[in-house]
Amino acid sequence: MNWSLNLDKMMPAPLRVLLKGAGQVVFCNNAVTGLIVLAALYAGGTVTGLAATIGLISSTATAYVCRFCQEDIDAGLYGFNGVLAGACLSIFLEHTPQLWLYIVLASMLSSLMWAALTRMLRFFNMPAATSPFVLVSWVFLVTIYAFDSYTLGPALPVASMQSAALDIGALSLETWFSTLAKGIGQVIFTDNTLAGSMLLIGIAIATLRGALMVIGGAFIGIVVPAMLGVHASAIEAGLYGFNPVLAMIAVGWVFFEPSAKSAMLAVLAGILAVLCQTGLTSLLSPLGLPVLASPFILTLWIMLFIVSKSRSWSSPEKATETS
Structure with missing residues (x-):
């Protein structure tokens, strides 16, 4: 603006x-x-x-x-x-x-x-x-x-089929909003709904398309892990929202020319980020490490590599010019 x-x-x-x-x-x-x-x-x-x-x-x-x-x-x-x-x-x-x-x-x-x-x-x-x-x-x-005598905080939970899996159909509108906001807030390590809402506003000030990508990523961070049977508490805390949020805004707005095609690719990136997170969580949890943004990074690199080899997609913007 x-x-x-x-x-x-x-x-x-x-x-x-x-x-x-x-x-x-x-x-x-x-x-x-x-x-x-x-x-x-x-x-x-x-x-x-x-x-x-x-x-x-x-x-x-x-x-x-x-x-x-x-x-x-x-x-x-x-x-x-x-x-x-x-x-x-x-x-x-x-x-x-x-x-x-x-x-x-x-x-x-x-x-x-x-x-x-x-x-x-x-x-x-x-x-x-x-x-x-x-x-x-x-x-x-x-x-x-x-x-040192330090102790690590809790690592992200492993995605698995459990009786406590999230029932999307039973979620209230208030819970949907809270979970979406927490998924955005987890980009900066907080499940605070106010912080998540502030982040969305800050992004919207710079780019409305980016804000839409963020909302889409947070939505994917609820639906896809719920389908995979991830524990409800992990989803409701937004722990599976921040990686698809980052993946969608990166693919749908930052590294590719904004278009309907890049928006479709961004949705795929958001889904892939969740799948990567479930796998990496299973790998890193025994080590006591959180996945952090590694699923997003892996997803971004995969998408950039695939698109660079595809003739049906326009070349991505120079990755070295953007964060």
Whole structure:
């Protein structure tokens, strides 16, 4: 929207870069959206919001010190992995003084890894996306769990046929809204309906199509896992919503030209993200690790690879130019 872009330009450059980094969590190169993302993080929990803010500052400052591409820094591409890494560690680790040191180190490492992975994956026309945050978070969780007295938070539940499977037909309108909002909110590690609603508004400010993709992804995150027999509590907490949300907005708006064909591909990506999550959850749960955004990343890379080999689809936008 024009008013948000005008407000964006009025901000001091350092603040604008930081807020764009927060906005890139949901693929939006928009400082106003970034401000709403940060507000949503604080709505989900003060500690989580503070951890995300520290992660954002640390990862962005690292990019400046290392003199990475200024254009990428200005677009916030060195901020969003730090936001997610900080929020993640605040959720899955105990809140002790050492936590803040871990957050700073993980966020700094996420910027270094983003630069390295972006350069490596450029040969395959693939984006690094949120893979640095996922890899860094796994490394820190495993290392700290093995060598410190920390304990990990609960991993995402395994998809299986159970008597407590969700009955979609019995859901009230209020439950539908709450579950959809939580699925969106889990993008930033919260099952807070207010936070999820704020994220949707922030995305809608930058792109209405992207907001529709987000709603579609959250819907898939309810219906598909319910059909697979995933435990109702996991679905109602939004744990199977955030990966299809990310997959649909990435495929349906970010990495492909907006069209009816890319919208269809986005729906397939959302379904595939849920299937990937059920499989990866079964694989990672015994290790005590959450899947985080790995199903989304795997889905995105699969979709980009398939489309690049298909003559019936137009070539995807350059993956290296977008988060």
